[in-house]
Structure formats: C-alpha cells, structure tokens
Amino acid sequence: MEVVIVPDAKAGGELIAEAMAQLLRRKPDALLGVATGSTPLPVYEALAAKVRSGAVEVARARIAQLDEYVGLPAAHPESYRSVLRREVLEPLGIGMDQFMGPDGTAEDVQGACEAYDQALVDAGSVDLQLLGIGTDGHIGFNEPCSSLASRTRIKTLTEQTRIDNARFFDGDIDQVPHHVITQGIGTILEARHLVLLATGEGKADAVAATVEGPVAAVCPASALQLHPHATVVVDEAAASKLKLADYFRYTYANKPEWQGI
Numbered sequence: 001m002e003v004v005i006v007p008d009a010k011a012g013g014e015l016i017a018e019a020m021a022q023l024l025r026r027k028p029d030a031l032l033g034v035a036t037g038s039t040p041l042p043v044y045e046a047l048a049a050k051v052r053s054g055a056v057e058v059a060r061a062r063i064a065q066l067d068e069y070v071g072l073p074a075a076h077p078e079s080y081r082s083v084l085r086r087e088v089l090e091p092l093g094i095g096m097d098q099f100m101g102p103d104g105t106a107e108d109v110q111g112a113c114e115a116y117d118q119a120l121v122d123a124g125s126v127d128l129q130l131l132g133i134g135t136d137g138h139i140g141f142n143e144p145c146s147s148l149a150s151r152t153r154i155k156t157l158t159e160q161t162r163i164d165n166a167r168f169f170d171g172d173i174d175q176v177p178h179h180v181i182t183q184g185i186g187t188i189l190e191a192r193h194l195v196l197l198a199t200g201e202g203k204a205d206a207v208a209a210t211v212e213g214p215v216a217a218v219c220p221a222s223a224l225q226l227h228p229h230a231t232v233v234v235d236e237a238a239a240s241k242l243k244l245a246d247y248f249r250y251t252y253a254n255k256p257e258w259q260g261i
C-alpha cells in the first residue's frame, strides 16, 4: 500500500485525476469505478478540466458505480445514479450508454446485486476504483464487520452513516434510506488499482485504522492492505494520526518519477 500525503483536497484531486488520465491514455476504454460523497468531487473537477483542455479524451471511457440506495427512484436527485450523472457523467460528457450501476429500484434486490456483480466481471473488471471512506472505516457501503470476501449485496446502514448522509437529504435523517446495494469488499478488491481519497480531520481515525491497523472486518477499508496496488491519498488533517507519516512522505518524495501512483 502506498500512502501519499498531499497539502489539501485540491492537490489530492489533481493527483488522482492525473492517474486516471494516464490510464485513459494507455487504455481509452478503461472502466473507471467512481464513488459518491463530497470527498471525490475535486477529482471529478480536475478530470473534467483535463478533458476540456484536451489533455485527455474520455470518448470511450466507461464508468461503474460503487453503491446505491435501495428504494429511491432512479430520478431522485440523491440516488447515487443521479449524483454520478450530475457530478461525473455530464461534466465529462460521457453518456449513460457508457455507464453501469446496480438497480436500486428492482423488486428482486438480490437478483439485481448478483446481476451487477456479474456485469462487472463481464466488463473485464474495474481498472481504477476511486474510494472515499466513512467515519467508521466503511468503503462503498460496506459497514463495519462486512465480510472481507463479500460480493455485491444489500446492506443495512448504521445510524451513524445515516446521520452523516442526512446532509444530502435536507438534514432529515428520516429521508435517508435504511438499505443500500454495495459492491462487496471481495468485488472491490478485483479492481486493478484501488485509490482511496480521505480529507479532513474527521477521517483521521479511520485512515489510521485502514493503513496502520490490522486487516480486520471491523474496519472494512483495511482490506486495502490485501490488494497488490492500493494507493491512499490523504491531506494533512486526515494523515494527522498516522504514526508513519514521515516515512510515507520520505518514500513518496524519493520514488522513481516514472512510476506514478
């Protein structure tokens, strides 16, 4: 696992957008796994700026969704499909025909989960999966004690996650669904490159547990330690509880320039 400490969220966004751009130059039809939440927004802004300036083309890029609320109509402004359409697809000029995600409105939720898991395999697996992290260490919507081998399935949100996400629902926790579909941790680990971005002091404990704690289902993001190519990008505040921060700074400053993240 590589840990990169950046000065601020904008620098983290630029670093990850450049990694995505390099991937797309190498593989124009790359499958990018994208996350919701506030944290990844600087990545999407930086990537859209690169597309506008002609630094990278996304005409053949494909986008895959990480997780979704169950029961919100797809057109609801806070369904993750709507959020991704607004924050990622439209700014990049990518059509829905290049997008894949689970159906949060399906009557057969389990069937929808299995179908999406299989669709990711059929698509050749995600090339680069961008992840945020919950204050409790969740990735996607894999709450603490999710199986580290889990596949895409339905999960029940913790009260803390519903409180955290109420800000997207007029601050009203009652509007936040209880149930979600999320790529499992085993599913996420099949992506070729995992890039987790965390910013702000509120994520410092979760980042320390992810990077320096044991691999344990109680901190789902710690599963990144099992992946051969995982990058954790953090700002100074999110890095503030890392004991090895100086080591991470040293190795990043001295790595071969051609290597990228």
Ligand SMILES: N[C@@H]1[C@@H](O)[C@H](O)[C@@H](COP(=O)(O)O)O[C@@H]1O
Pocket (backbone or CB within 6 Å): 035, 036, 037, 038, 039, 040, 066, 067, 131, 132, 133, 134, 135, 138, 139, 140, 141, 161, 165
């Ligand atoms: N399902 C999403 C996660 O994918 C995201 O990482 C998390 C953190 O969001 P934020 O980046 O806004 O803190 O929120 C939700 O729970």
